[in-house]
Amino acid sequence: MENDLIAIFKELDKWIEDMNEQSLTEGFNFNPNCSITILGQMGLLVDEEIAIQLNPVATVDLDAWVKSESSITQELKSLLSKNGLILDELSNEIWLPEEYEVEDFYISDRITCLKVKPLYLLVSKAIKAKEKNRILVKEAIGIFKEELVDMIIKYGGDPSYFING
Incomplete structure (x- = not known):
């Protein structure tokens, strides 16, 4: 699952890069920054060590806090859908302990994707x-x-x- 999500984020990264270049040549305002924090069951599935030890039930839902322009979020949803996954619309309601910690999952010039420990x-x-x-x-x-x-x-x-x- 980890490699599948990384491939999706790489594809999203390329799309953002293309949109950014287009915005520069056509003169429209585009903010190419995207922040994603992976939560929930998917957060367990993409942690290789925990996925082996606990064998969590597979899911098609990506619980994630996404901060980006709406067009980037829409493209993420599209890419997830092409891979049989969906972005859970209720992710913003997920509660975490106040002292929660994160680790890098996928980092580029345009995307910062973290996973909750x-x-x-x-x-x-x-x-x-x-x-x-x-x-x-x-x-x-x-x-x-x-x-x-x-x-x-x-x-x-x-x-x-x-x-x-």
Whole structure:
């Protein structure tokens, strides 16, 4: 999944570059900058180590915070669609712990794409969608141990729901 998304971002990058060149020659205003933060299940799937350890269920939804001109977002949606994926329109509603951390995923002159570290995605799943993610979070506690348990407690969750379930 990681390579598929990188290929999509490379294609988007080329499209932005072409649009930027066109805007310069035709004199229209175009902001070629794009910021994407990968969230949710896709964030787990594109983390190779976690994807192997937890084997999260595949998804066609790309949960992501996207900051860009609307034309860039539309092109991203089009590229995702061509690859059997969709940009989840409710991504802006996703909650993350306040101290969440990110890692570089795809960086160019035009695109900054980051992925949220798995620990924080799992805390989000444990707090906001515990029923749906019970098995996943239980397995993740086996990997992250006290760090995940402590964060679940910090944000009002009950780790025993996952450990004893």
